[in-house]
Amino acid sequence: MLAFMLALLLAGQNAALAVADDASPFDKLAGRWVGEGRLGVRGSPSETVKCRVTYFVRENGRQLRQRIRCATQSGSIEVASTVTHAGGKLAGTWKELTRNWSGNISGTVHPLGFKVAVKGENLNANMDIVVKGERQIIEIQFLDSSLIGLTLVLAKG
Numbered sequence: 001m002l003a004f005m006l007a008l009l010l011a012g013q014n015a016a017l018a019v020a021d022d023a024s025p026f027d028k029l030a031g032r033w034v035g036e037g038r039l040g041v042r043g044s045p046s047e048t049v050k051c052r053v054t055y056f057v058r059e060n061g062r063q064l065r066q067r068i069r070c071a072t073q074s075g076s077i078e079v080a081s082t083v084t085h086a087g088g089k090l091a092g093t094w095k096e097l098t099r100n101w102s103g104n105i106s107g108t109v110h111p112l113g114f115k116v117a118v119k120g121e122n123l124n125a126n127m128d129i130v131v132k133g134e135r136q137i138i139e140i141q142f143l144d145s146s147l148i149g150l151t152l153v154l155a156k157g
Contacts, residue, residue, distance in 0.1 A: 024061025024062065025085060026063075026085065028131050029131060031054070031055060033136055034052050034155060035152055035153050035155055036153065037153055038150075039150050041148065042146050044074075047072040048072065048073075049072045051069065052069050063082065067080050070152075075098070080094075081095070081105060085109060089106075091106055091107075094118045101123040102123060103121075104120065105118055106119075113131045123142075124142070124144055125141060126141045127140045134156040134157075
């Protein structure tokens with residue numbers, strides 16, 4: 001009888017783990033986020049930036065479309081990306097529309113969010129997204145470009 005109850009308990013835990021594994025890591029991002037941060041441009045002081053980020057989750061949670069729109073006193077930055085996930089790995093495309101920079105995304109899902117690398121002919125960047133409840137932090141470090149980095153603190157809504 002004890003062996004039977006232990007088997008039922010383990011089966012229940014495995015079922016709970018299977019349900020947790022089926023949840024999309026993108027679900028916590030869905031919708032609109034707004035906030036501000038800092039944009040660093042090589043040879044200039046960093047600027048305050050106001051941003052709106054929108055996420056669309058598609059294909060039963062396997063695909064995420066991200067749109068980042070930011071404005072500063074001297075200009076703007078606009079990013080469009082499409083990312084898919086499978087087995088904790090991320091892959092997709094990324095494009096900065098104002099400067100016409102594009103690249104491929106590779107990365108991983110971690111407990112607090114996502115760690116991504118973007119590589120292209122004219123683009124090399126690292127991006128971290130951390131999500132905790134109704135707050136999100138996005139940090140992009142640009143390598144070998146006129147942009148140095150973009151750090152955003154966003155709230156859902």
